[in-house]
Amino acid sequence: MKKLVLAAALTAAASTAFAGAPADPVIEAPVIVEETTGSSGGWVLPILLxxxxxxxxxD
Structure with a gap:
């Protein structure tokens, strides 16, 4: 009877140790660097002129 009570106590203690889910890992978004260009693209302005x-x- 003592072994049964001991087994039940250990089972209850072990199940509460895994009761919660682990915290979600923090994943940082990658930094994307893009080169900016003018809206004219270098050829629209001379053609327009x-x-x-x-x-x-x-005239």
């Missing part, structure tokens, strides 16, 4: 000059000379 050429069109404006051509329109002014056409």
């Amino acid at each position: 050429l069109v404006v000059v051509a329109a002014a000379l056409a």
